[in-house]
Amino acid sequence: MAEPGVRRRGRLKVFLGYAAGVGKTYQMLTEAQALRRQGVDVVVGYFEPHGRADTIAQTAGLEAVPTRSVDYRGATFAEMDADAILARRPGVAVVDEFPHTNVPGSPRAKRWEDVHVLLDAGIDVLTTMNVQHLESLNDQIWQSTGVRVRETIPDWVVRQADEIVMVDLAPRALLNRLERGVVYPPERAQAALQHFFKEPTLVALRELAMRQTAHVLQGRHEAEDVAAPGGPRPAGAGERIVLLIEPTPASAALIRRGRRVADYLGADCFAVYVSRTPGMDDLAAPERVTLERQLNFARGLQIETRVLEGDDTAETLAGFARLNRATQIFVLRHSVRGLARLWRRGLAQRIVSHAPDMQVTVVADRSTSDVHGKTPDLLRDLRDRRDRRDLRELRARRRRRQA
Amino acid sequence: MADESPRTGRRDPEALLRHIQAAERAARRGQLKIFLGYASGVGKSFRMMDEGRRRRLRGEDVVLAAWQGAMAPDVETAARDLERVPMRRVDAAAVLDVAGVLARRPQVCLVDGLAHDNPAGSRHARRHEDVQELLDAGIAVITSLNLEFIEEEQAFVERVTGRRRAATVPQRFVDAAEEVVIVDAPPTATGGADASADAGPGAHGLSQLRERALLLVADVVERQLEAYLEMHGIRMTWGTQERILVCMTPRANAAAMLASGRRNADRFHGELLAVYVSQPNLTAEDRSALARNVLLARAQEARVNILEGRDPIRAILDFAAREAVTQLYVGHNLRRTWRTHLTGSLLDRLIDEAEGMDVRVFPH
Numbered sequence: 001m002a003e004p005g006v007r008r009r010g011r012l013k014v015f016l017g018y019a020a021g022v023g024k025t026y027q028m029l030t031e032a033q034a035l036r037r038q039g040v041d042v043v044v045g046y047f048e049p050h051g052r053a054d055t056i057a058q059t060a061g062l063e064a065v066p067t068r069s070v071d072y073r074g075a076t077f078a079e080m081d082a083d084a085i086l087a088r089r090p091g092v093a094v095v096d097e098f099p100h101t102n103v104p105g106s107p108r109a110k111r112w113e114d115v116h117v118l119l120d121a122g123i124d125v126l127t128t129m130n131v132q133h134l135e136s137l138n139d140q141i142w143q144s145t146g147v148r149v150r151e152t153i154p155d156w157v158v159r160q161a162d163e164i165v166m167v168d169l170a171p172r173a174l175l176n177r178l179e180r181g182v183v184y185p186p187e188r189a190q191a192a193l194q195h196f197f198k199e200p201t202l203v204a205l206r207e208l209a210m211r212q213t214a215h216v217l218q219g220r221h222e223a224e225d226v227a228a229p230g231g232p233r234p235a236g237a238g239e240r241i242v243l244l245i246e247p248t249p250a251s252a253a254l255i256r257r258g259r260r261v262a263d264y265l266g267a268d269c270f271a272v273y274v275s276r277t278p279g280m281d282d283l284a285a286p287e288r289v290t291l292e293r294q295l296n297f298a299r300g301l302q303i304e305t306r307v308l309e310g311d312d313t314a315e316t317l318a319g320f321a322r323l324n325r326a327t328q329i330f331v332l333r334h335s336v337r338g339l340a341r342l343w344r345r346g347l348a349q350r351i352v353s354h355a356p357d358m359q360v361t362v363v364a365d366r367s368t369s370d371v372h373g374k375t376p377d378l379l380r381d382l383r384d385r386r387d388r389r390d391l392r393e394l395r396a397r398r399r400r401r402q403a
Numbered sequence: 404m405a406d407e408s409p410r411t412g413r414r415d416p417e418a419l420l421r422h423i424q425a426a427e428r429a430a431r432r433g434q435l436k437i438f439l440g441y442a443s444g445v446g447k448s449f450r451m452m453d454e455g456r457r458r459r460l461r462g463e464d465v466v467l468a469a470w471q472g473a474m475a476p477d478v479e480t481a482a483r484d485l486e487r488v489p490m491r492r493v494d495a496a497a498v499l500d501v502a503g504v505l506a507r508r509p510q511v512c513l514v515d516g517l518a519h520d521n522p523a524g525s526r527h528a529r530r531h532e533d534v535q536e537l538l539d540a541g542i543a544v545i546t547s548l549n550l551e552f553i554e555e556e557q558a559f560v561e562r563v564t565g566r567r568r569a570a571t572v573p574q575r576f577v578d579a580a581e582e583v584v585i586v587d588a589p590p591t592a593t594g595g596a597d598a599s600a601d602a603g604p605g606a607h608g609l610s611q612l613r614e615r616a617l618l619l620v621a622d623v624v625e626r627q628l629e630a631y632l633e634m635h636g637i638r639m640t641w642g643t644q645e646r647i648l649v650c651m652t653p654r655a656n657a658a659a660m661l662a663s664g665r666r667n668a669d670r671f672h673g674e675l676l677a678v679y680v681s682q683p684n685l686t687a688e689d690r691s692a693l694a695r696n697v698l699l700a701r702a703q704e705a706r707v708n709i710l711e712g713r714d715p716i717r718a719i720l721d722f723a724a725r726e727a728v729t730q731l732y733v734g735h736n737l738r739r740t741w742r743t744h745l746t747g748s749l750l751d752r753l754i755d756e757a758e759g760m761d762v763r764v765f766p767h
Contacts, residue, residue: 013589143759163589166617170436170582200635203628210585210621211644211672217614224607257761264670333754333762348754348764352735356766359663361730362754363761 010119013163014098015128016213018205019197020050021183022169024128025096029058032094032126036062045093045118045125046080046111052182062094070103077103082114085123092124099133099153112157131209134158135301136260139253140208145201155263156302159216166213171202215264222266239267240326244317244351245298245305246273247283247291250365254332255294257363259301267328271298271305272320274313314347318354329355333362426634433543435534437517437577440549440586441616442609447547447586448474448515452481454545455513459485466509469499469530471516485513493522499533501526504542511543518552520570531572548572550616563611564604578623585620587613618672645673648728649705650719652679653689655734656767657696663765664732665703673729677705678722680715716752723760730761 013031017024025048036042044064049056065088068081079102085093095118100111108114115125132141135152142148158164169177178189178197243258245251255271262269273291276282283291295305310316321329331348352360436454440447448471459465467485474482488504490497498521504512514537519530527533534544551560554571561567577583590609604612625644647664651657661677668675677700679693700707712718723731735750754762 165589166585166587168585168587168620170584172582200628200631203624203631207621207624207628207644210617210624213587214614214617214621214672217610217617221607221611221614265667333757349748349751352764352766359763359765361761361763364757364759 008122010121010123010125011162012115012119012124012160013126013165014158014161015126015165015167016209017128017130017167017169018132018209019130019174019202020192021174021177022167024130024167025052026055026058027165027167028094028096028126028128029055029062032062032092033058035092041091043085043088043090043093045082045085045095046097047094048096050183051185054182063090065093068106070105072103072105079103079106080111080114082107082117085118086121089121090123092126093118095125095127098127098129098158099151101151110153112153116157129153129158130205131212132205134212136256136263137208137212139256141205144204145196147196147201154301155259159219159263161216164213164216166209168206168210171199171206174202175199219263219266239265239328240324241265241267241269241328241330242317242321242324242326243269243271243298243303244274244313244329244331245271245291245294246332247287247294248332249290249294250332251294252297253365254330254363255298255301255303258330259303261330262303269303270324270326271295271303272308272317273306274308274310274316276309276311276313278309280307312350314350314354318351318358321355321358327358329358329360330363331360333365423634426630431541433538433541434582435538435543435580436545436582436584437580438545438547438584438586439577439616439620440547440588441612442551442590443549444475445586445588447549448478449481450584450586451513451515451545451547452478452485455485455511456481458511464510465513466504466507466511467513467515468504469497469514469516469519472497488512493525496522498522498525499530501533501536504537505540509542511545512537514544514546517546517548518568518570518572529570529572531576535576548577550612550619553577553619556615556619559615560612563608577619578626580623583620583623585617587617589613621672644727645671645730646726646728647673647675647730647732648719648723648726649675649677649700649732650679650734651677651693651696651700652734653685653692653696654736654767655696656765657699657734660732660734660765661696661699661703661705664705667730675703675705676708676726676728677703678708678710678719680710680712680718682715716749716756719753720756723757728760730763731757732763732765734767735764736767 015024015028029047032042032044042062044059044062046067047059047064065081065085067078068084070077070079080095095111095115098112098115102109102111102114108117115127118125131137132145132147132149133151133153134155136155138149138152174183175193175197177183178193181189183189184192239262241258241262243254245254258269258271261267271294273280273295280288280291295307298305306320308316308320310319317329320326329351331351348360348362438447438450452467455465455467465485466488467482468488469490470482470487486509488500488507491500491503492498499514514530514534517531517534521528521530521533527536534546537544550556551564552568552571553574555574557567557571590606590613645668647668649657649660649664651660661675664675664677667673677697679696685693697707708722710718710722712721719731722728731753733750733753750764
């Protein structure tokens with residue numbers, strides 16, 4: 001129960017889609033209009049019109065809180081003005097594009113941080129985003145679509161939402177809308193059709209959005225089941241994952257993957273770096289910067305980080321894992337060649353032998369596997385040919401049988 | 404070869420042929436689009452009517468051939484300007500007039516409530532059979548369906564809601580649709596699911612139905628994506644769905660690997676596969692261990708495959724790439740022999756060459 005006089009935290013509702021133009025903003029505004037008709041005090045905190053007539057029409061009658069102009073490198077940007085919304089104190093604020101990064105010089109780096117300020121002040125927020133902006137999916141999206149999404153949002157921010165709704169549209173309908181110029185002006189539409197808006201890409205993202213929404217709901221059911229008297233323990237309870245971080249950019253992929261698996265298992269997650277000398281003196285300055293960045297990145301995803309000291313990475317890591325009752329260890333697979341590769345081989349082996357009571361996972365380096373630019377290797381090519389031949393034979397056999 | 408699971412048949416020539424035949428049929432028959440929701444009141448009918456309205460505005464020839472007696476105000480508004488082919492009265496029931504629609508020959512026909520049963524003496528016993536006839540005649544159909552009315556979902560629906568549905572639509576009818584769109588809304592939303600309607604499931608049950616509906620459509624979408632990729636000869640490693648492959652060797656702790664694999668596959672709503680590479684010169688003891696492992700794998704509902712090949716690592720990795728596996732589970736013997744020192748162990752090779760997959764090592 002909330003204390004009298006203390007305003008409750010605002011409720012967050014996320015409209016989740018899989019691409020621009022599926023109708024997230026439209027559906028959010030439709031809901032805002034319905035709330036307004038019920039007498040709720042709704043304002044538009046930020047709205048990206050994209051020149052879409054239908055969507056713009058849905059803002060009719062809704063009060064908009066003016067945006068803040070920020071000058072940056074000779075251009076002027078309009079950013080949401082969280083302070084102005086706080087001063088206005090509405091019941092509900094509509095905030096488009098949840099994962100947006102604010103222009104440097106703004107009070108907060110990310111729009112989701114602005115949204116948290118509103119929620120803390122007891123203002124309900126309706127917001128929109130696409131599934132590909134989830135941090136933990138970044139490598140997977142890159143792997144399956146060839147698109148590297150730059151603006152990301154930590155998964156926990158989205159998981160904290162009180163409600164999540166999947167906004168669905170058939171990919172072909174979306175492509176039709178794009179071709180009709182509903183989503184972007186013609187010149188941008190052409191570029192979009194050639195790059196991001198390819199049918200298989202859209203289909204894959206759509207599937208991800210559905211699975212993601214289902215995953216969030218599943219987490220809720222389990223939380224409710226566990227809260228119920230005599231309820232079962234969640235399936236992943238007791239799992240603990242330790243990630244071995246290294247001073248390389250590729251560690252980011254390990255962190256994302258670890259976060260995602262931990263989320264699905266309901267497991268705790270640690271990120272660990274093993275330094276051979278006190279104070280990380282063994283690292284050159286640029287490596288140290290990279291390592292700090294990785295550790296910060298992990299913390300941003302709500303992963304606890306530790307820097308350990310030890311001569312033997314495998315032994316130190318296994319010792320830490322055992323002390324913390326970890327069940328799984330994740331290490332990075334490197335696409336390095338030569339001596340470094342031999343050392344790495346040894347590392348995975350040695351971790352396995354030091355931690356025989358745990359499962360050791362060598363995580364694929366999804367961040368660099370350029371599926372799209374890769375020349376098809378000979379084996380793969382042969383297999384394709386074999387498949388086509390099988391198919392021809394099968395059809396011929398069927399025809400003979402029918403004749 | 405019979406399908407063992409809905410997802411069997413990836414890169415299987417029989418399945419490919421089915422896809423192609425389906426595509427050939429689709430070229431002649433009308434396109435089917437289904438708005439699928441997890442409960443009544445989430446907005447399926449509205450989405451369907453609204454699409455009909457917009458298509459009509461764009462110049463398509465649209466008729467409405469089945470609707471519900473009492474429409475919600477927003478549904479009523481969207482349906483207002485649509486031409487209707489009157490429903491036939493049989494006893495007290497309203498039945499879609501198939502002959503009437505065929506005579507009228509529209510481009511697009513809207514059919515609300517796909518799962519209705521027709522009264523005895525009708526052209527077809529069930530409404531989805533009426534729809535099939537329209538599709539076969541080359542008329543596109545847009546329709547709405549509640550998850551609770553899918554035949555294969557009845558066991559789940561009964562567990563959650565405590566009741567089965569009499570009028571149902573088979574899953575294969577949904578699978579054959581060109582487009583399935585999920586109509587999603589939280590149970591508490593404005594104008595959202597009407598939990599009070601007929602003492603249906605509570606918020607918890609509705610949320611479970613909702614999760615199920617999302618996953619069901621995600622599976623349909625995935626199968627369509629696979630078909631699309633097959634048809635267009637595109638090969639990609641899709642990380643969209645998690646697929647776990649357990650590699651069974653005679654001495655590996657297969658029971659632990661399979662149990663973990665099953666649990667992880669369930670958590671990810673993914674698929675569990677298991678393989679072993681058939682090798683000559685196995686001892687009788689090893690052979691019976693493998694046979695035991697296969698039984699264990701079947702008990703965990705893994706899709707089991709036996710691979711051939713002189714190079715077991717290559718055979719496993721080729722299979723894994725074909726099946727778009729995302730996680731590979733392997734056993735590892737902790738005792739290192741002089742041979743592994745000399746050549747690098749099989750595990751090292753597997754890790755080196757398993758590009759794009761996680762390799763999870765289970766010591767034994």
